[in-house]
Amino acid sequence: MTVAEIRIRNTNERISGESNVQAFLEKQEVLYEHWNAGKLPADLQEKFTLTDENKAQILSTFDEEIQEIAARRGYKTWDVIALSEATPNIEELLTKFEQVHTHTEDEVRAIVSGKGIFIIKGTEDVGYFDVELEAGDVISVPEHKAHFFTLMDNRQIVAIRLFIETDGWIAHPYADESFQKA
Template sequence: MAVIKIRKTGEIIKGEENVLRFLEKQGVLYEHWDINKLPDRLKEKFVLTDGEKEEILATFKEEIENLAARRGYKAWDVVALSDATPNLDELLKKFEQVHIHTEDEVRAIIAGHGIFIIKGDEQTGYFDVELEAGDVISVPEGNPHFFTLMEDRQVVAVRLFIDPSGWVAHPYEEKEEVIK
């Protein structure tokens, strides 16, 4: 289950209902998929063939199509990152900059861990959402955020898009240093 850490206050929010309620208030979609559907041989595998990526998409076809129908997503893929990923540190440097998109940024974590740092409302400020297998999140278009890996540096995620060709990160600069 996802865990939220509010940077301003140090408050930690746990439990699916509490996480869901907090993220809903911030305009962020959160769901949880049954990761037990995934074949055991893929549950902790972070270097995937194209065939294994297709198998993941087929395993979660119903969930993906349901989310896509509700939110207007038209394409999806699987991304796998780990220390075996070429140029991982360079990729992470790109991810670890606050940015916005002209569409939602959606991740369904299939294996490993990831963390979104999201700008909340004025009272809340930035908060971290630590995600694990089964967690699904959609950061709304125009909402400042960034995504990175956690200490284990490995994640497999399904990404959903309205238009993957137009899915570009646009830098976002704060007026003051508030995210660290």
């Protein structure tokens, strides 16, 4: 099982290993858990262009985990997002995602395939840090915490998104002169 890795941008320090990652993220008020991505049917494990039936199958595969975290944290709705070179308007979407912003609810992603990266504003002593996520990683960035999400070099990801707001993903821009693009 591989787990998320963290890179602190100011120092380039890397944090790896599940207990180290979890401890660091807990201090930053970020929830980090792990689901068994191996449960996903083999034909969906490296598939990044999904039909509605594929998305329903993914939600069904992880229904127990979704119900458990939803009950614990108050999420009311969820969906599947798939991004890859095949995604129409991928550059436009990434430009939208790659702006530092906040939400009035947690931003939750359960990675089921591929890789992605959250860039999150930590405490004053830490500054911005990257959380490199792989299949099985589940992360929840708390409401009002400045962050953004983007793809890694492979530019492929499938993730389950969970929401409290039934309107789905609503971003509030966050201007921050201390933020430096990687």
